[in-house]
Amino acid sequence: MLEIQHLSVSYRGVQALQNISFNLPSSIVAGLIGPNGAGKSTLLKAILGLIPVQQGQIKYRGATLKQQQRQVAYVPQRSQIDWDYPITVWNVVMMARTPHAGWFRSPSRMSGEIVKEALQRVEMFDLRHRQIGELSGGQQQRVFLAKALAQQADLFLLDEPLTAVDKKTEALVSEIYTELKSQGKTLLVSCHEWGEALQHYDRLLLLDRELIASGSPDCVMTPENIQRAYGTSWHRRRFHEPLETGFYC
Amino acid sequence: MLHWLTEPIHFEFMRNSLIIGVFVGILCPVIGTYLIVQRMALLGDVMAHAVLPGVAVAFFLRVEILVGAFTSGIISAFLIAWLRSQTRVKVDAAMALIFSSFFALGVLLITLLRNKLDLHSFLFGDILGVTMTDVWRTGIITIAVLLLVKLFYKELLFYTFDRLGAQAIGLPVDWIYLGFMAAVTLTIIASMQAVGIVLVVSLLVGPAITAYLLVKELHQMMGLGAVLGVISSISGMYISYYYNLPSGPSIVLVSCSLFILALLFSPSQGLLTRPGTMGGRTSWILQQLQNQKRNN
Structure with a gap:
C-alpha cells in the first residue's frame, strides 16, 4: 500500500502541491490527471524523493521509499531523455539491473535473461541492437516500459x-498494465488521455495543485470537478476536443 | 619513410612528448565522451581555466602543482553545482561566471605572488619541454582515471543517460558527480603540459565528437575516440617537428580535420553520405548499378 499524507511541495518558491493525501492499495492501476502545470510530474518526483518535500509523509508498505528504492520503477517523461545518446535498446533495459549487480560487478547471466524476457514482452527483442534514436516514439516508450x-x-x-x-x-501497454495488476503490483500513471481511454484506470486522481477528486473514472470526471480543475465546462471541452490538441490533462 | 618516422624518436624530448601525447590522446576522449553526452562539453574549458589560481598558489608555496590545481578545480565544480541547484541561474551562465572569475583570480595571483610561472606555456602548453616527472605524473593519472571509469562504467552510464532515473533507483548521484568532476580535473592537469589550458577542451571534445558521428554505443565512442586522440597527438607532433610549428595547435587542428572528415563521410550522419542526401543518393545509385553488373 502506498500512503501519501498531507504532502506539500514548493518548488523554487512556487507552491506546486498542497496538502495531498491518498492511499493506493496493491493490484491497482491509478491514473493521475489534471491540466498542464497541475503538478502531476512533481507529485511523481516527490514520491520518488527526487525533489524536497516541504511537508507530509510518503510511505510504502509502512516504510519510507528511501529504504526500498529498488522496489520502485520509474518511467520518466520522454522530454527528459536525450534520444541521441549513444546507447542501444538492450543496454537501456539492462540499466534497470544496475543496483542488482552491485558495485564493481557486471550484471549476472540471470539479469541477461530478465532483460531478454522484458524486451520480448514489449515486442522489442528483435530491435535490441538498434540505437534508441532510430526508433519510433511508440517503440521508445516500449523500451522504457521494458526497463521498468x-x-x-x-x-x-x-x-x-x-x-x-x-x-x-x-494496446500493448494496456495489456501489460492488466498483467502487472494481476501480479499484485501498484501502478500510478500520469496521463494526458481523455474520454474513453480513462476507463482503463481503476481509479483516477484529479489534480490541480491540490487533489480535487479521487475515485472511479465516472465519479471523478463530473462536470463540477472538471470545471474546478480546468476552468472549463465538460460540454465545451467535448465540443472543442478535436481542435484543442495542445490541451493536455 | 621509415627514417622520416624514426628520426624524431632519437631525441629524448620528442620521446617524452610522444609518450605524453599517447597518454593524453587516450585519456581525454574517454572523459570527453561523458562531457559530450551530458551536453557539458564546455565544462572542460571551464575547469581548465579554473585550475589557474590553484596552480599559482602551489607554485608560490612550492608544493606539487597537481594538488593546487586539483583543489582549485574541485572548488569551482562545487560552486557551479551549488549555483545551479540553489538559484534560478542556469548552468551555462554559472559556468561562464565561474570560469572567467577563477581565471582572473589566477592571473592576479601570479602577479601578486611575483611567480616565475610562465603563463604562456600554461595557456598554450609546452609539450616539447616535458620532463620524466611529467611523463610519470601523466601516466599515473591516465591509468588511475581509466581504471575508475572501468570500475564505475555502468553507474556512470546510467547517471549520464538519465540522472533522475539513476537517483530514483538509489544511485548516489551527488558522489558520482563529485567523482566525475575529480576525473575531469585530473584529466585537465594531465593534458595541461601537452596542449595548454586554452586548447585542452579540443582534445576532450574533438576525437570523442568525431567518434560520436560514427558509432552507436558509449564504450565504442570512448574506444574510437581514444584511437583518434592518439592519431591526433602523434601526427600533430610530427607535423610540429618537421614544419617547425607550435605543437599544441598542430594536435588540435589534426583532431579538427578528423572531425570534418567524419562530418562529411560518416555512413549514417555524414553530410555527403547519409541516406537522403545528394551524395547518399549518388552512392546508392552506384551501388545498385554495381549489383546489376554483378548479376549480369
Whole structure:
C-alpha cells in the first residue's frame, strides 16, 4: 500500500502541491490527471524523493521509499531523455539491473535473461541492437516500459507513458498494465488521455495543485470537478476536443 | 619513410612528448565522451581555466602543482553545482561566471605572488619541454582515471543517460558527480603540459565528437575516440617537428580535420553520405548499378 499524507511541495518558491493525501492499495492501476502545470510530474518526483518535500509523509508498505528504492520503477517523461545518446535498446533495459549487480560487478547471466524476457514482452527483442534514436516514439516508450519491467519492482510510477505512441503500443501497454495488476503490483500513471481511454484506470486522481477528486473514472470526471480543475465546462471541452490538441490533462 | 618516422624518436624530448601525447590522446576522449553526452562539453574549458589560481598558489608555496590545481578545480565544480541547484541561474551562465572569475583570480595571483610561472606555456602548453616527472605524473593519472571509469562504467552510464532515473533507483548521484568532476580535473592537469589550458577542451571534445558521428554505443565512442586522440597527438607532433610549428595547435587542428572528415563521410550522419542526401543518393545509385553488373 502506498500512503501519501498531507504532502506539500514548493518548488523554487512556487507552491506546486498542497496538502495531498491518498492511499493506493496493491493490484491497482491509478491514473493521475489534471491540466498542464497541475503538478502531476512533481507529485511523481516527490514520491520518488527526487525533489524536497516541504511537508507530509510518503510511505510504502509502512516504510519510507528511501529504504526500498529498488522496489520502485520509474518511467520518466520522454522530454527528459536525450534520444541521441549513444546507447542501444538492450543496454537501456539492462540499466534497470544496475543496483542488482552491485558495485564493481557486471550484471549476472540471470539479469541477461530478465532483460531478454522484458524486451520480448514489449515486442522489442528483435530491435535490441538498434540505437534508441532510430526508433519510433511508440517503440521508445516500449523500451522504457521494458526497463521498468526488468527492474522487477512492485510499485510503478509512469510519467505520461502514452505520449506520442501508436495504437499498437497503446494496446500493448494496456495489456501489460492488466498483467502487472494481476501480479499484485501498484501502478500510478500520469496521463494526458481523455474520454474513453480513462476507463482503463481503476481509479483516477484529479489534480490541480491540490487533489480535487479521487475515485472511479465516472465519479471523478463530473462536470463540477472538471470545471474546478480546468476552468472549463465538460460540454465545451467535448465540443472543442478535436481542435484543442495542445490541451493536455 | 621509415627514417622520416624514426628520426624524431632519437631525441629524448620528442620521446617524452610522444609518450605524453599517447597518454593524453587516450585519456581525454574517454572523459570527453561523458562531457559530450551530458551536453557539458564546455565544462572542460571551464575547469581548465579554473585550475589557474590553484596552480599559482602551489607554485608560490612550492608544493606539487597537481594538488593546487586539483583543489582549485574541485572548488569551482562545487560552486557551479551549488549555483545551479540553489538559484534560478542556469548552468551555462554559472559556468561562464565561474570560469572567467577563477581565471582572473589566477592571473592576479601570479602577479601578486611575483611567480616565475610562465603563463604562456600554461595557456598554450609546452609539450616539447616535458620532463620524466611529467611523463610519470601523466601516466599515473591516465591509468588511475581509466581504471575508475572501468570500475564505475555502468553507474556512470546510467547517471549520464538519465540522472533522475539513476537517483530514483538509489544511485548516489551527488558522489558520482563529485567523482566525475575529480576525473575531469585530473584529466585537465594531465593534458595541461601537452596542449595548454586554452586548447585542452579540443582534445576532450574533438576525437570523442568525431567518434560520436560514427558509432552507436558509449564504450565504442570512448574506444574510437581514444584511437583518434592518439592519431591526433602523434601526427600533430610530427607535423610540429618537421614544419617547425607550435605543437599544441598542430594536435588540435589534426583532431579538427578528423572531425570534418567524419562530418562529411560518416555512413549514417555524414553530410555527403547519409541516406537522403545528394551524395547518399549518388552512392546508392552506384551501388545498385554495381549489383546489376554483378548479376549480369
